Amino acid sequence: MANIYIASLLQELSLTIFWLDILLALLGFVCSHVYRKWIHANHWKLLPTEIILLKSIIASFILSLVFNSFYYIIIRILQYFNVLTEAHGIHLGTVLSVFILFAMWNIIYFAWHYIERNRLMVIEHLQIESQMKDLEIKTIKANLQPHFIFNSLNSIRALIDENPNLARDAITKISRILRQTIQQKEATDTLLHELQLANDYLDLEKIRFEERLSLREDIDEKTLSLKVPTMMLQTLVENAIKHGISKRHDGGEIFITTKYENGILHIQIRNSGKLLYTQDNETSLGFGLSSTRQRLALLYKSKATISISEADEFVYVDIHIKNPTT
16 A cells, blocks of 8 residues: 555556555465464464564565565566566565565564563453452451351350360460461461461360360471462361261361372361262352362462362362472
């Protein structure tokens, strides 16, 4: 369009020049369209910037040669001028001009996708932050369940006269749980702190269940400094008591194991009980499991998994986190 406009201003526009420019424009559309298909098919937009730059330069040069080959064929067909009499310098200049055009095309194309990708990343990050805050609020609400607080306070009241030292210790533990629940702002915490919080919670529940609740642990020391979602263990053991131990007349056992192998953190929580789960109602497993699954997906994406199974009167919750931070 620019060439036709300039030729008309210089009063050099002819039918041959008009159709030549139209054909060259169509040729440019075809070349760039095929090139764009090639970029998509080979996933160039996912490559490092240096590789994209090198490939774009090579591609621009190849496209320039292809374009100019068809350019001279079209000129010969239209008999615009005698190609064979053209100087080599003119051919080289034409190749260079078209190379610059394709280079500009590459700059605009990849710059646009770079800006668009960053925009989408910002939107995704904001969405994740919003979802995480919502999940954290739900977690806090789940851990401040009135029945747990009331049961703990009633147990402590009964201990005041019977065992004052144990009552004071129980008050210390419930204050730590409440403080951790309210003050913790980070999305992750060390497994050591999470185990301490879970143990405080279980100690309080032992006052209520007495001999009906037992706890065993097999903790790999290498896992203690690794980061896991905040209050994940506490919500899972609470889930185990609510949906497992409390439903058994003779109570049961909770067994927590951790290990770190081949860059993967393995956490297993086993509790006495039956797995009551329906595919139509995933929340039947309890808030602890559903919230843990969502938080793992948000924090680690495909690098973390959680599964639940039942065997020999025990329910198993297995969590695997690949390359957790410290």
